[in-house]
Amino acid sequence: MMTSTTMTIRVTAEAKERLEQLARITRRSRSFLAAEAVDRYLNTEQAIIDGIKRGQADVAAGHLVTNDAAFAELTAAIAGRDGNR
Template sequence: MSSLTLRISEDIKRQLEVLAQATGRTKSFLAVEAIRAYLKTEEWQVAEIRRAIAEADQGDFAEEEEVQGVRDKWQRDAG
């Protein structure tokens, strides 16, 4: 396993210490879990953006009726 040095604010450090004590986990474990969750989310978003760009490059856009249907659904659900 590799190591990584990070500079974090005192506030984040305190929060990490409190959570580590409350959960019985190490600060390192919690930090790795937080980074893992962040990377998973970011990887998903980047993959979706790349797929959308590929679709757009191929001219695959939503029809006006599809867009209007989604807009109508959001307006109904919001009201």
């Protein structure tokens, strides 16, 4: 069983009303919906941070592509896709 803890946050009156409406419509508690929103936000932000760290590791390891090479590859990919229509 997952343990939980209580947290207090400040939101706009509009956000609170929207949360209350969504809770009524979905028959979920405001707390459940807010916790779900926080969890999704954290997952998204963590994925961004992980991507940045992978990019930094690539740079540190010398795995670099010039802007011209990257642009040429993207242009070729787009041309190939357009040719398949």
